[in-house]
Amino acid sequence: MCWTLFLTFIRIGTFTIGGGYAMLPLIEREVVNRGWITKEDFIDLFAVAQSLPGIFAVNISIFLGYRLKGIRGSTVCALGAILPSFVIILAIALFFTQIQENVWVEKIFRGLRPAVVALIVVPCITAAQSAGLTWQTALIATAAALLIWLAGISPVYIIVVAATGGLICGLNKKKQ
Amino acid sequence: MIFLQLFWTYIKIGLFGFGGGYAMLSLIQDEVVDKHGWISLQEFTDVVAISQMTPGPIGVNSATYIGYTAVHNAGYAAGLSICGSCIATFAVCLPSFILVLVISYYFNRFKQNRYVEAAFTGLRPASVGLIAAAALLLMNRGNFIDYKSFLIFGAAFILTWKFKLHPVLIIFLAGIGGLILYW
Structure with missing residues (x-):
């Protein structure tokens, strides 16, 4: 069972290009369709994994592994999900430091860099839409961005303050 | 020394990385470019570009790449640089491991916890800001x-x-x- 889990998560880790959320449909197909976990349980796990810090794909792999085979299962699933990208990036790191100075590589990366920024702007807009920003929450988002960008404040403080602020406001509202 | 720094930095990234890979970017950038100077902002942009083309989550990709490069740039041989890679990748996953195992235990209580829900009323808009900051920080003269x-x-x-x-x-x-x- 652990071996099957490992191979399944290796496959999931290998075929998801473009971030953790791209893994979701694949994970769902592999584990729900095999009957390892029900669709409802998967949605619950998804919601909780999303609210935890850290890498989402890793979180959900650990959750699933633990559900299925305890601590050994969670280790095996996380290892499987990480291993493909680890190996590929390590190979690139070994190789890239040598070709970085190449004129052609430099030209390609001159084109890539502005495109990367665009690839971050789009999910920012999508996240803003799905968060359903009101003018108050939009103010929080703007303040967070400006404090990091212009004032150079560490995102760690922003996260701590935002979570604490949310706790205080949210709990006060419920009391009323 | 650099190994300890890598370990501690990626523990922090794993522990405070809320809101998905893109929101994590400004956190990673702040730590590895601004605070430690392990790679330049251009190199960081390149890592993000490479991450988009290769499989796996951006958090793992960056840990693997920066773990290698930081040790390599400090003048160590390839073998030790690979150790750096392993340490950073392990460290970024460690907080997840501990948290998930603890929460699995109390899963049903955590699912509809009002404290968690309340904290997210603040975290959700903040992570939009974090993503915006990542984009703004990369809009510089180098890129x-x-x-x-x-x-x-x-x-x-x-x-x-x-x-x-x-x-x-x-x-x-x-x-x-x-x-x-x-x-």
């Missing part, structure tokens, strides 16, 4: 060298936003665009 950069940015934005092209395809096209425009 936008001339008007051609803005052309590529505009084209990539429209193709992703309006035509929903896959990021891998965008990176591929931008690479070709770079080759042609800077021939």
Whole structure:
């Protein structure tokens, strides 16, 4: 069972290009369709994994592994999900430091860099839409961005303050 | 020494990385570029570009790449640099491990916890800000060298936003665009 889990998560880790959320449909197909976990349980796990810090794909792999085979299962699933990208990036790191100075590589990366920024702007807009920003929450988002960008404040403080602020406001509202 | 720093830095990234890979970027950037100077901002942008083209989550990719590069740039041999890679990748996953195992235990109580819900009323808008900060920080002179950069940015934005092209395809096209425009 652990071996099957490992191979399944290796496959999931290998075929998801473009971030953790791209893994979701694949994970769902592999584990729900095999009957390892029900669709409802998967949605619950998804919601909780999303609210935890850290890498989402890793979180959900650990959750699933633990559900299925305890601590050994969670280790095996996380290892499987990480291993493909680890190996590929390590190979690139070994190789890239040598070709970085190449004129052609430099030209390609001159084109890539502005495109990367665009690839971050789009999910920012999508996240803003799905968060359903009101003018108050939009103010929080703007303040967070400006404090990091212009004032150079560490995102760690922003996260701590935002979570604490949310706790205080949210709990006060419920009391009323 | 550098190994301890890597370990501690990536523990922090794993512990405070709320809101997904893109929101994590400004946190990673702050730690590895601003605080420790392990890689330059251009190199960081390159890592993000590489992450978009290769499988796996951006958090793992960056840990693996930066773990290697930081140790390599400090003047160590390849073997030790690979150790750096392993340490950073292990460290970024460690907080997840501990948290998930604890929460699995109390799963049903955590699911509809009002404290967690309340904290997220603040965290959700903040992570939009974190993503915006990541984009703003990368809009610098090193990444936008001339008007051609803005052309590529505009084209990539429209193709992703309006035509929903896959990021891998965008990176591929931008690479070709770079080759042609800077021939």
